[in-house]
Amino acid sequence: MTASSASPYQRLHVELDARRYPIHVGPGLLDTPDMLVPYLAGRQVMIVTNETVAPLYLERLKRTLSGDDRDVREVILPDGEHTKTLASVERIWDALLAAGFNRRCTLVALGGGVIGDMAGYAAACYQRGVAFVQVPTTLLSQVDSSVGGKTGVNHPRGKNMIGAFWQPRAVLIDTDTLATLPGRELAAGLAEVIKYGLIQDAGFLAWLEARMSSLRGLDVEALTDAILRSCAIKAEIVARDETEQGQRALLNLGHTFGHAIEAHQGYGNWLHGEAVGAGMLMAATLSQRLGWLSSEDMARVETLVASAGLPVTVPAAMSADDFLAAMRLDKKNIDGRLRLVLLSGLGEACVYDDTPPDMLKALLDEFPRA
Amino acid sequence: MTASSASPYQRLHVELDARRYPIHVGPGLLDTPDMLVPYLAGRQVMIVTNETVAPLYLERLKRTLSGDDRDVREVILPDGEHTKTLASVERIWDALLAAGFNRRCTLVALGGGVIGDMAGYAAACYQRGVAFVQVPTTLLSQVDSSVGGKTGVNHPRGKNMIGAFWQPRAVLIDTDTLATLPGRELAAGLAEVIKYGLIQDAGFLAWLEARMSSLRGLDVEALTDAILRSCAIKAEIVARDETEQGQRALLNLGHTFGHAIEAHQGYGNWLHGEAVGAGMLMAATLSQRLGWLSSEDMARVETLVASAGLPVTVPAAMSADDFLAAMRLDKKNIDGRLRLVLLSGLGEACVYDDTPPDMLKALLDEFPRA
Incomplete structure (x- = not known):
């Protein structure tokens, strides 16, 4: 991990050799093309989001990603952990194939951990792996599921039983998104924050x-x-x-x-x-x-x-x-x-x-x- | 690629650093525990095969893999390229979860390319990746799909659209299995053999x-x-x-x-x-x-x-x-x-x-x- 404050945003890197990627943290990232566009693999972009997040941020993100002849589309899934199923991931694959997207396309996850896990798994297995960018909008996904490349879905017999390790090209954490986060979701994110203190850092605790x-x-x-x-x-x-x-x-x-x-x-x-x-x-x-x-x-x-x-x-x-x-x-x-x-x-x-x-x-x- | 003739079987290795694996070729491999058991990750083993191959080889392979308190089970899928779907892979995942198998389990693909591709994809994504061994029984799968780690399934809109790169721990090619191969399947395998000559080796051609x-x-x-x-x-x-x-x-x-x-x-x-x-x-x-x-x-x-x-x-x-x-x-x-x-x-x-x-x-x- 390395930290930097050269840009107006805070940044650190997850060090995974060829799959090293940056995490950018700060206000207004969603509206800043320079912070997002460099991580796209080609001109085909599929934003994966849900019915709760889409009305808040989808149009802004689409505007930020558009231009330069890019083909920016979206899949809007229902919200909630109960939707974290293979059937939802199949909807993403269906949308990619219906759009004729190839292996140079990029999936952008806009939402919480459920969206990130499903979009990441869809990216891991679409044509055996395409580019993936995380734009987490909940505290929990910002501190947990957007770092580390665990992707996947639940099975009726167990959580996260089907999935893959697939690293994003970048994680963009726009802290403005926390302003719209319900209190219960904030507390849920704090659970993971507390966890880091408990397992590794008494000072942070x-x-x-x-x-x-x-x-x-x-x-x-x-x-x-x-x-x-x-x-x-x-x-x-x-x-x-x-x-x-x-x-x-x-x-x-x-x-x-x-x-x-x-x-x-x-x-x-x-x-x-x-x-x-x-x-x-x-x-x-x-x-x-x-x-x-x-x-x-x-x-x-x-x-x-x-x-x-x-x-x-x-x-x-x-x-x-x-x-x-x-x-x-x-x-x-x-x-x-x-x-x-x-x-x-x-x-x-x-x-x-x-x-x-x-x-x-x-x-x-x-x-x-x- | 390295070749060896120190054992009664022919052998070569696919050189992929930490994921390097051997291909063994010869008669009677299916009945030789020493050629199979060393590649199992733990005591839980799931053989994936189909209704055509199971009557021919399943019991022999189960006998070879049993012993030492191993829990050897099977999933028998229908035969044919039209079965190479996500729904078939879900049957493998359901069987693994019903058996309570954990991430130290091993999937063994017994059959042609369709079985290998589906079992490999199931292994790639079960609990984000478990061990996988290929026992290909058709000429085509022996010369093609068992080498290289491409796994996956078809989508109504395109072949092999959903999948992963996932390397086996070993490929065991028992040449005795070719004796039961229908002529049309033999010809199909020869197509890939001819391909290698055409793209790379005029002498082989x-x-x-x-x-x-x-x-x-x-x-x-x-x-x-x-x-x-x-x-x-x-x-x-x-x-x-x-x-x-x-x-x-x-x-x-x-x-x-x-x-x-x-x-x-x-x-x-x-x-x-x-x-x-x-x-x-x-x-x-x-x-x-x-x-x-x-x-x-x-x-x-x-x-x-x-x-x-x-x-x-x-x-x-x-x-x-x-x-x-x-x-x-x-x-x-x-x-x-x-x-x-x-x-x-x-x-x-x-x-x-x-x-x-x-x-x-x-x-x-x-x-x-x-």
């Missing part, structure tokens, strides 16, 4: 404790700093382990529990970030029971998650067995052995496959319900 | 002219030599250009015309190799009209294609416009410009994007129909 009310109040400077620090941590981890052979798994703190909640509740009823928020508390509690976190540490985690407006309980309808059934399908597991990301301290995480089954069962039985 | 009757008579020694030479040529080209930025496109000699025939006739009514056979004649004829092949060269190409039992005419129902409409969607085209693989001589090919439109139209109008 303390900064978040001090700035949480500014962040929730949409203070642009605080949000820009939080986005840059989050992307920098993720970019550094991804550069070291692109295809999740080792350290990248730490980014899944709270996700094994969280995915179980999402799957049980039906995708989209809990936001991904909300489920991760509760899931991080479960992981922290287990870490405390293993003797790795003090009760003071645990109290700080609980307070921070609550102050972000995230759930601190799990659904009353979910039994321990519901959790275990979903957790057994987690992609981190190896040959049937459950692997969890836990906290070895505040700002330090590890992958652990030796949790005593009784301790896990007790946690799942006893964790507060609502 | 002369060898094929001398050995065509042995090859059609299923002479195992001649077939083994033809397979090894074909795989070696393809492996060398793929190693230099894995994702088809340049030279790899030469492997598409005859394919732009051929794909148009396949799409027009409905996938599977013409075999892929048959369409490539006629397509190579069209490409050669255009090369002759451009002044690059002599009439003697052209006569040799025609005689060789006919002696392999391949079609030398195109469907009567196809107009020049039918060809052009399909050819416009070819993946080689850049920003709307038609690019064709042509012969600059016998044993020498090039990608050409400057064919005079009138000359192409005349060829398409005048080429013999049947």
